[in-house]
Amino acid sequence: MRLAVVGAGWAGMAAAVEAASRGIDVTVFESARTLGGRARALPAQLPDGTPLTIDNGQHILIGAYSDTLALMQRVGLDLSQALLALPLALPHTDGSGLQTPAWAAHWPAPLDALAAIATTRSWRWRERLALVNASLRWQRQGFQCDPQLTVAELCARLPARVVQELIEPLCVSALNTPTVDASAAVFLRVLRDALFGKGFAGFSASSLLLPRTDLSRLFPDAAAEWLLRHGGSTQMRIGTRVSTLRPLRNAMDAGPRRWRRGL
Ligand SMILES: Cc1cc2nc3c(=O)[nH]c(=O)nc-3n(C[C@H](O)[C@H](O)[C@H](O)COP(=O)(O)OP(=O)(O)OC[C@H]3O[C@@H](n4cnc5c(N)ncnc54)[C@H](O)[C@@H]3O)c2cc1C
Incomplete structure (x- = not known):
């Protein structure tokens, strides 16, 4: 053939x-x-x-791209040489926003993401708990939802600061689409892979991988x-x-x- x-x-x-x-x-x-x-x-x-x-x-891969990483390895690339792994961070220019603390950088997912949520300085405890509760609810539902739902609708009950500092930047960077148009089902799949996935070749699923x-x-x-x-x-x-x-x-x-x- x-x-x-x-x-x-x-x-x-x-x-x-x-x-x-x-x-x-x-x-x-x-x-x-x-x-x-x-x-x-x-x-x-x-x-x-x-x-x-x-x-x-600029292109960034994440540790959850396990099939892409496996393919790169298959054609002979040494991933630890080719990529610089950084802990998950979505900082704003003023330093606020989600950032994994250095002491949790090597924790497996989802503990690294939980440490980031727990230590985000600009968030109140109420906001952190709301995100943890929503994440656990999505996990219980197998990260599935009505295929018609948008990300904005899925996250309507989350505190505004969590939406602005985590959901919106994550949605635009992962799906290239604003939350009012983006599919909640696809977004939940991204969250499942990125925050709760196994990762690959020693990279945590949520690691940001920068090409060297x-x-x-x-x-x-x-x-x-x-x-x-x-x-x-x-x-x-x-x-x-x-x-x-x-x-x-x-x-x-x-x-x-x-x-x-x-x-
Ligand atoms: C600025 C920028 C930043 C991005 N950042 C990220 C990121 O951080 N993380 C991420 O995961 N993704 C990112 N993306 C998206 C990512 O680059 C694309 O999803 C991916 O490269 C698409 O690959 P592809 O092979 O499907 O298509 P393409 O890369 O579009 O490849 C199609 C190829 O087909 C060739 N071609 C088309 N028509 C013909 C023809 N008739 N005959 C012969 N050849 C043809 C084209 O020349 C091209 O080389 C970014 C994209 C851009 C532009």
């Missing part, structure tokens, strides 16, 4: 590694000259002409090297835009072998 992967972003490279490890011949097509898509490195220059490599935007290398080297380049070493007749076609996909007539009935690329 042959497979064309269109786009060498993190998703495309993950699909290519998975397919190649199942013995499928993969060809990856990427229109850009750099691998990584929205999480990639870019060549740039200082005003004096000195070349440098920058990322196309540029974003292309962090996974896409390593995945491409892995593919060329292990992927049989895998090909990387960089700088090649796919403009058409054309299946053969009756290909759906005949199965994948009868599909042909129209590239």
Whole structure:
């Protein structure tokens, strides 16, 4: 079986590694000259002409991204070298907001998050207890809720300060969507994974993982090297835009072998 992967972003490279490890011949097509898509490195220059490599935007992983981390390990990355793990912190510029104290930084989830909640200076005990109670209620409900519910509705009874300093920044950073529009079911899944998950390779689920290398080297380049070493007749076609996909007539009935690329 042959497979064309269109786009060498993190998703495309993950699909290519998975397919190649199942013995499928993969060809990856990427229109850009750099691998990584929205999480990639870019060549740039200082005003004096000195070349440098920058990322196309800051990216943070969390310890709960266990499948991503496992994939990075699979293509040969040493996670402790590639990532700097910091305890969960959502500070505002004035220093207020949720922050895990240094003494609890290595506690397993959810104890590290509970320590952060207990020691957040700007919160009253009533606000801390309301969050702990809500978290325990969500945990009892298996972190599930009505799929129509928004995050704003889910958290309507939480104190305003908890919503402003924890729920809103977490929702925007994790789901890229304001609380009035974001799905509560997806948000609860994020909370389950990030605050109550097991983590991976020694990282707590709630740890913030900052890349120590540029974003292309962090996974896409390593995945491409892995593919060329292990992927049989895998090909990387960089700088090649796919403009058409054309299946053969009756290909759906005949199965994948009868599909042909129209590239
Ligand atoms: C500034 C910024 C900050 C972010 N911060 C975070 C963060 O902190 N944490 C986090 O988890 N996520 C973050 N994200 C989101 C994350 O970058 C994306 O979710 C992820 O990179 C998407 O990967 P992807 O492979 O699905 O798609 P993409 O990265 O979009 O990859 C698609 C690839 O397909 C190629 N392509 C498209 N069409 C064709 C074609 N016709 N032929 C050939 N190639 C084609 C494109 O060139 C591209 O390389 C951030 C995104 C941005 C922009």
